[in-house]
Amino acid sequence: MIYNCKYISGVIQQEYMSKPFNVVQFGFGSLGKSIAMAIINRSNLHLVGLIDIDPEYVGKNVEDVLSISGDTKTKIYPNLDSLLKVVKSPIDVSVIATSSSLKVVKPSIIESMRAGMNVISICEELSFPFNRHPKLSVELDSKAKELNKTVLGTGINPGYLMDLLPIVLTAPCQTVETITVTRHMNSSHRRFSFQKKIGTGMTQNEFRKNIDEGHITGHVGLVESIRMIDSALNLGLDKIEELPPEAVVADEAIANSFATIKKGNVLGLKSTGLGKKNGKTVVRLDFLAYAEADPQYDEIVIEGLPKIHQRIEGGVQGDYSTIAMILNLIPMLGSTGPGLVTMKDIPVPRNTERIFKN
């Protein structure tokens, strides 16, 4: 409904009643809880329901679990079908925050699209899935196009700091020889599930065994980030590899809110991804996350003409910013063509807290 007209720079602009985007969310884990809270607090988004398989939460209200006061009551359902029996208003976007594995999130993506929603997920493998999961990527892309929906994998990393940002930083370069990105973060400031997956508090033997047997994943997504850079810049990389994560070990005992870490035990890890051409490293990504790391920074160095050296002092806090990526990308899904898209394919990402559904 038009409620006003503005005349700006010689153009009459119609203003419409502001409507929020209706959102459902899969996943009410460590990050999922914070995403739900942030959606509830954002005036341009409306959380119509949440889905989690954990019986501890099913049937409860998000606001009660999170101790949020106010009028809204958002129910937690065990699956989308049961949510759709109750929620009758059209739902614009499905947010998926359940797993790093694309195979695991695939059913939620498909059923969301079938129910008429665009899909956004922080599943790391979805950020650039075409090489790790070629068949699945084609299947998701075809289904999205058939249903005229958009599927996007986003996040801070992968999704922004170690892929999209270096890609955008090459725009003023006449030539690009190499790209090196380093994240150096204090994991004590991160959610517990993150500290757990980087091995905080383990002995060095436990760390190696848990990594080798897949009980902890370490960081997921370096290969996806390199592939996104390669695809955007057409670097022609012939070898992309992730080196086995190395434990970062405590020189002295330290304690944080997650664990007490004895001298010689694991503070966190260092992961390295390399993109090579003809034996030469063209892209190098170093991800260091460990308790009490100091100083914190995110750094990008592009050797080329001109050389670009960007350093974000203090680093970008990973949990807040992952949530922000979801919040900010929700209103942009409608302006992207249908299909399986990546962060390099969408209009310039930005803060969208003032963008409503018109």
Ligand SMILES: NC(=O)c1ccc[n+]([C@@H]2O[C@H](COP(=O)([O-])OP(=O)(O)OC[C@H]3O[C@@H](n4cnc5c(N)ncnc54)[C@H](OP(=O)(O)O)[C@@H]3O)[C@@H](O)[C@H]2O)c1
């Ligand atoms: N791209 C990025 O930058 C980025 C950043 C941060 C996190 N992530 C990823 O985002 C994911 C979520 O993070 P988190 O810390 O919140 O993980 P988490 O604590 O493990 O929470 C996941 C939640 O989803 C539930 N779940 C699993 N499968 C489900 C399904 N099919 N339907 C509904 N709920 C389901 C889980 O229930 P159960 O516990 O009962 O299994 C759990 O409650 C992780 O994979 C993480 O690696 C990505």
